[in-house]
Amino acid sequence: MIGVHTAVLSPVVAAVAQILVLVAALAAVHAPLGAYLARTYTSPNHLRAERLWYRVVRVDPDAEQRWTTYLMSLLGFSLVSVLFLYGLERLQAHLPWSLGLAGFDPAGAWNSAVSFTTNTNWQWYSGEAAAGHLLQMAGFAVQNFVSASVGMAVAIALVRGFARSGTDARIGNFWSDLTRGVVRVLLPLSAVAAVVLMASGVIQNLDPHTALRTVEGASQHVLGGPVASQEAIKDLGTNGGGFFNANSAHPLENPTPLTNLVEIFLLLVIPFTLPRAFGLMVGDRRQGWAILGVMAGLWAASLALTTWAEMAGPGAAPQAAGAAMEGKETRFGLAASALFAVSTTATSTGSVNSMHDSFPAPGGGMLLFNMLLGEVAPGGVGAGLSGMLVLAVVAVFVAGLMVGRTPEYLGKKIGRPEMTIVALYVLTVPALVLVGTAVSVVVEPGLAGVQDPGPHGLSEVLYAFASAANNNGSAFAGLTTGTPFYEVAQGLVMLAGRFVPIALVLALAGRLASQTTVPATSGTLPTHRPLFAGLLAAVAIVVVGLTFIPVLSLGPVVESLS
């Protein structure tokens, strides 16, 4: 019609090609980065900078810790992290580079301190209106680095449990793991990513937000802030806390479809690469392939369904508009929004480039399901691999019951103590989600936050607690959570949803490390074959399905059918 050079490709072909570009990029770095990660956590040598670091902070990086000591270090570090961040938030008004913003109130400060320390990054506040540059840099971004490194450390400790034989429950050194995760992995990769993002238009300065006159004479603020440096680790560390309220939908956080793909790559790259490091560390790369295969299969299935729902656009509002563009950015459109949304909920990231609350019901339900799955496909940095390995233990246990043999995984017998730990792990997060949701929909302060009528209102509350308990941080943001009730309740759920599973994983790691590895026999279930991968995927889905079918039926399922 007019001289616009319209798209050469059909939207579906472009959508598929976009996914293939992402998969190709992830595949290209898989082997080298996997080997690098394994080396990072197994090398006996410290970098010169690390030696200096350990001397300054006065810790011994070479002392092998029992799991209880490892946990104690982790909890001690996280405790001071919560307190330090709480202090920064409360005292913001008195700190430099704070843009004259007030401190957070006690309930809000508690919520955010826990939120960032637990790798959740749930945000009741709006970044551009509530958080100054110093709080963002020295508070939130620091936790973006260290909480991600804590997640990796726990996963590596569990892998060591499988890899080691007959130790007295020694699983590594927390301080060394924490330091190496930041110094050798997160910091260098973030710096590279930040440069790419800056070149593409993500801002990086220390200026305040100041008003200018627009073309038509209105007033609009020019935004300032160290955004690119934070954006990089926000995604790489599967944190998700946006510098601005609109998060990765904000054109100054995610200006182009290319930066969008870079950000999706960042949030998937470590979770999808850790299975490679796992395979290398247990001395059998095929074990890593099996775990990776399950993660990738579940991610791809979720992506296919969500992308279909987005493009079909069922529901009254998308039908009225002609497409599900409410809460979407033009430059991303439907496909790149679905790709981001699936990747952010299947990891524990929770950053968003579109507003999940406005997704057509089957798509929004799928995002919720990704989190309820425990974020194992591929999951948060570290937390995803830990979760998947715990499910693998469940899978060999189920298989053992079927054939009447003592189950074993990677040469470690899965007996009653191991299964007790695993059962507690599997039950913890669902209990937090369901109790939190149930309480919130019967008490007045809980109901007061609900925006949408009918089943979507329940979906909003369920999504909030699924997000908090799984340390995701994304939201059906129609729910108003900037109230003391939600701030305190979500804070408790985030805390328990992070540290109870971590304690259980470390306990499991300690028990496994103290076992002697038994050699495989002809009766041992091979755990690197497609049969086992299929069983593992089925276990993941069945465990979640049985737990959440009732509440999902009342929320997203009813919505999809209406």
Added chain:
Amino acid sequence: MAPTTAASDLATLTRHSLAGLRMLLAFTFVTGLAYPLAMTAVGQVAFPWQANGSLVRSDGGPTTSRSDAVGSALVAQGFTGAEYFHPRPSAGEHDTLASGGSNLGPLNPGLVASIEGRKAAVAAAEGVAAADVPPDAVTASASGLDPHISPAYAAIQVARVARERGLSDTDVADLVARHTAGRDLGVLGEPRVNVLELNLALDVADLRP
């Protein structure tokens, strides 16, 4: 026995917390100050225009000076004048201090009513059938600051803008084409038109008779 165990546990946790505090302070210095400040230095030297917000002057040219700027090429402005192309609806009225979407659910009756209302308004303003109004014209963006519209939404605004400015449809359509970007790398994202850049180009071209 219990009190001594609890006390020794507390002592252990305290010892680890103190080590944790030293660790945290060191991380705060390195990742919370040195890293962002180093990145800021790199950005200010290597990409000063981008790092300062992709600001543009009234003639459409780039600037790093806020006092010379009329806006950011990456941030939507709420154009309402009939001689300008209009952006997408914004849940925050294009206020950069209130970014975000409506977050209304897909079955929300209020959202359906808003969409119907916007569709009727756009159809009337542009003189097209309601069925020809594209989805992005009637839906609030995710950021509320979406700098782009779809080529389809730009296309139905061409006639009005040309009429208001006394230009031919072809001239305006050519300008739209010049400010339309295809998918990145041919497959990423969606084709789009930058509204602020297009409107500045219209003003600058000064094609009025």
